[in-house]
Amino acid sequence: xxxxxxxxxxxxxxxxxxxxxxxxxxxxxxxxxxxxxxxxxxxxxxxxxxxxxxxxxxxxxxxxxxxxxxxxxxxxxxxxxxxxxxxxxxxxxxxxxxxxxxxxxxxxxxxxxxxxxxxxxxxxxxxxxxxxxxxxxxxxxxxxxxxxxxxxxxxxxxxxxxxxxxxxxxxxxxxxxxxxxxxxxxxxxxxxxxxxxxxxxxxxxxxxxxxxxxxxxxxxxxxxxxxxxxxxxxxxxxx
Numbered sequence: 001x002x003x004x005x006x007x008x009x010x011x012x013x014x015x016x017x018x019x020x021x022x023x024x025x026x027x028x029x030x031x032x033x034x035x036x037x038x039x040x041x042x043x044x045x046x047x048x049x050x051x052x053x054x055x056x057x058x059x060x061x062x063x064x065x066x067x068x069x070x071x072x073x074x075x076x077x078x079x080x081x082x083x084x085x086x087x088x089x090x091x092x093x094x095x096x097x098x099x100x101x102x103x104x105x106x107x108x109x110x111x112x113x114x115x116x117x118x119x120x121x122x123x124x125x126x127x128x129x130x131x132x133x134x135x136x137x138x139x140x141x142x143x144x145x146x147x148x149x150x151x152x153x154x155x156x157x158x159x160x161x162x163x164x165x166x167x168x169x170x171x172x173x174x175x176x177x178x179x180x181x182x183x184x185x186x187x188x189x190x191x192x193x194x195x196x197x198x199x200x201x202x203x204x205x206x207x208x209x210x211x212x213x214x215x216x217x218x219x220x221x222x223x224x225x226x227x228x229x230x231x232x233x234x235x236x237x238x239x
Contacts (some may be wrong), residue, residue: 048118049061095199098186
């Protein structure tokens, strides 16, 4: 039997199918990118709220936090650097949604911030980052590992578009740097909640305050009204 191959009509049909597939795939990707990220934090917060409020009240409150997050996500600014988008979508907006919901429920910033701090602390204790930090206790030289990891994290996750970093020391005994600009403060100020920045700062203290073999110090933060954030990691024997 003679094989005539693809005719012009066949090629046109295949081109059309390929074009349609590409368009549908692009639309599917666009829908995926426009959907809010799954909030693991919200699940943890709901569990923590249930301990003091009961299962039913905690579920309803968590639903309100989730709904507020979706509203904030839908109207979020788009940043060119992916790290800034990640900080906004997984860090800032969930915390802002939680605070705004608590403030609406309690009607007073003081108890709302107190509950926010409690829930932030629970999240830090159960977060993947906390588990990674605690793994340092199993390596012979925790400080050496943290020194290398710190450079990589700052380069990848804290770009110059969001933070201005001044290196003070990077030695075998101490890693120290000052931050002069803070993406979190700028964004939260734009949202009318600059006071939340200090409560995000507290997460660093909780995360790094008890790392085996490493001394963590930070006496100033921009979020608490100081001119800089002075990060300092040293070997535990060095003061």
